[in-house]
Structure formats: C-alpha cells, structure tokens
Amino acid sequence: MENKSVPKDFLHLFKNLNTSPKKLYYKGNLELLNRRKIAIIGSRKMSVYTRNCVLELASLCKRAEICVVSGGALGVDITANKAAMPLSIGIFANGLGRIYPKSNERIIKELYTNALALSEQEWDYTPKRYDFLLRNRLIIALSEAVVIAQADFQSGSMQSARLALKMQKPLYVLPQRLGESEGTNWLLKENKAKLITDFKEFVLNFGEIKEQNQDEFLEFCAKGVSLEQALKHFGEKVYEYELEGKIAINGVFIRVLV
Structure with a gap:
C-alpha cells in the first residue's frame, strides 16, 4: 500500500527547523493541522497520578477545540493522544504501515481513522533509536506550546524540552513529587519551565472551554x-x-x- 503525502502547503509549519521534513506522510484528517496545537509528552513509565493529570488536561484541550500533539508511545504519549480524540495528532518514528508499539494498536488505528497520524518514513519502515529523536523535533515544531508531563533527567523527553527552549516554545510541566520526575523538577528549579497548577486556567490561555451537554x-x-x-x-x-x-x-x- 502507498503512503499519502501531506500537501506541501502544510510543510511551512516546520520551517523553523534546521532539518525540516522534505516530505511527510499521513493517515486521517489533515484539517487538524489548521487548529491550535499543544504538545503533551513524557515518560513511558508514568505514575498513576501523571496518567490522571494527562487525561484531564488533554480532555480539557479537546473541549476548547485545541488539538493535542504527541508521539503515540507507551505512557504519557498514548494517554494524551487517546484523551484528545478526535482532536489528536500522533507523530511516528516508524512508517504508518507498521504499527509501533503493537500494544497501542487499537488507539493508533483510531488515530488513523478519526484523528491524524504523521510520519517522515516510508510505509513499512522499522524505526531505529535515533528516529525517535528526529520524530520529537516534529512534535515540538508543530506545537504552539509544550507540556512535559513527567520525565527522568536523562530521557528523550528532556531532549525535547531542550529543543522547545531552543525554538522559544513556551514550556510547561506538572507538579511532581521529589524523586519521581527529576527532569521536570530540574526544569522548574532552573526557571526553564512554568508550572501548571490549574488545568482550566492553562487551557483558557489557548481557547474557550465549551460546556458539556448533560450525559x-x-x-x-x-x-x-x-x-x-x-x-x-x-x-x-x-x-x-x-x-x-x-x-x-x-x-x-x-x-x-x-
């Protein structure tokens, strides 16, 4: 099966990258690229507390019609992608014909059908370790602001944080206990990130939260x-x-x- 290429008109969204993509492939709803976008990324081994925070934050973004961008990986990424559905963009290091990780297959297929999936890679490409770092630059470039939900000090999420700072993207973190998210706590200590203490207040900076119908x-x-x-x-x-x-x-x- 062949990849569908993202029209070149959308590639300007990545123009602030030193190595901007020459071609992007997609499955899903390209209209999401026209919306305001916030990245929510972080640890594959998140705590229950972080999971609940990410679910609530991504859900509020959806209610404000803000699109959530993440990487479809285990932990924070897939949780954010799931909670924001269908206003959800997953950017993958693998080709879109090769679902990875397989444990996220159900949600990734929903991204393909009801939201949006993007990749620089050919249809059946198997990712190498460095491809995930290259993927992260696309997540940061596409997003108006970046939330690092939880991160160890030596992690891909912290490399994404450094990239966000270099690109002058607003960087945010969640309140975390000492020893549980040393990367985000360090970002706070060094005044490199702002702390989200009220999810609704944060989301209102980017859009109006719509009331839910009775259910x-x-x-x-x-x-x-x-x-x-x-x-x-x-x-x-x-x-x-x-x-x-x-x-x-x-x-x-x-x-x-x-």
Missing part, C-alpha cells in the same frame, strides 16, 4: 461508582467513553474527566 452515563459515574456497576448498567459504553477520554478507569473505580 446520563457521566452523571451516573459522577456519583462515585465501581467499574462493575457501570458495566452492569451501560455495558460497552464504559470502554467507549474511556477511549474518548471522558472517564478514567482507576483499578475498580471510575473517574469522570470532563
């Missing part, structure tokens, strides 16, 4: 229910809403995010 399922979950109770009353809708980033399943309990 019987969300009202049911807001009362504080178990996964078992929700499945009993609403069946597969539970997992549909999780995929859409409207709820988070924390163990045996459900948390409403919107």
Whole structure:
C-alpha cells in the first residue's frame, strides 16, 4: 500500500527547523493541522497520578477545540493522544504501515481513522533509536506550546524540552513529587519551565472551554461508582467513553474527566 503525502502547503509549519521534513506522510484528517496545537509528552513509565493529570488536561484541550500533539508511545504519549480524540495528532518514528508499539494498536488505528497520524518514513519502515529523536523535533515544531508531563533527567523527553527552549516554545510541566520526575523538577528549579497548577486556567490561555451537554452515563459515574456497576448498567459504553477520554478507569473505580 502507498503512503499519502501531506500537501506541501502544510510543510511551512516546520520551517523553523534546521532539518525540516522534505516530505511527510499521513493517515486521517489533515484539517487538524489548521487548529491550535499543544504538545503533551513524557515518560513511558508514568505514575498513576501523571496518567490522571494527562487525561484531564488533554480532555480539557479537546473541549476548547485545541488539538493535542504527541508521539503515540507507551505512557504519557498514548494517554494524551487517546484523551484528545478526535482532536489528536500522533507523530511516528516508524512508517504508518507498521504499527509501533503493537500494544497501542487499537488507539493508533483510531488515530488513523478519526484523528491524524504523521510520519517522515516510508510505509513499512522499522524505526531505529535515533528516529525517535528526529520524530520529537516534529512534535515540538508543530506545537504552539509544550507540556512535559513527567520525565527522568536523562530521557528523550528532556531532549525535547531542550529543543522547545531552543525554538522559544513556551514550556510547561506538572507538579511532581521529589524523586519521581527529576527532569521536570530540574526544569522548574532552573526557571526553564512554568508550572501548571490549574488545568482550566492553562487551557483558557489557548481557547474557550465549551460546556458539556448533560450525559446520563457521566452523571451516573459522577456519583462515585465501581467499574462493575457501570458495566452492569451501560455495558460497552464504559470502554467507549474511556477511549474518548471522558472517564478514567482507576483499578475498580471510575473517574469522570470532563
């Protein structure tokens, strides 16, 4: 199967890169490239706390009609991509004909169908280690601001943070405990990033948050229910809403995010 190329008119979005892409391939909705865009990236081994923060932040971005850009990787990236669906852009180091990582296949295929996936690589290309760093530069260049949700000091996310600073992109981090996200804590200490203490306040800097219509399922979950109770009353809708980033399943309990 052949790749579909992104029209050259969109490549100007990457003009501030020293090595801008000569060609980009895509699957999905190119209209998302016309929207305001915020990157949410971070550790593959995120904490439960970080996961919940990312779900809430990305969901609020979606309500403000802001597109979330991330890398489709394990942890923070795929969580952000999932919660922002369909206002979600995944940028991949591999060719779009080769889903990686396979554990994220369900969400990546939804990006292909209902959101947007981008790659510099040919259809069946298998990524090398350095390709992920090259991919990160596209995420940063495309985004108006960058949120590093959680990061070790020596990590790809910190390399992305350095690139964001070099490109003069506003850089933000989440509050984290000592010893749990040494990279983002260092960025705060050195005054290289701003701290997000109120998700709604942060999102309002980029767009207006739209009110949600009343929803019987969300009202049911807001009362504080178990996964078992929700499945009993609403069946597969539970997992549909999780995929859409409207709820988070924390163990045996459900948390409403919107």
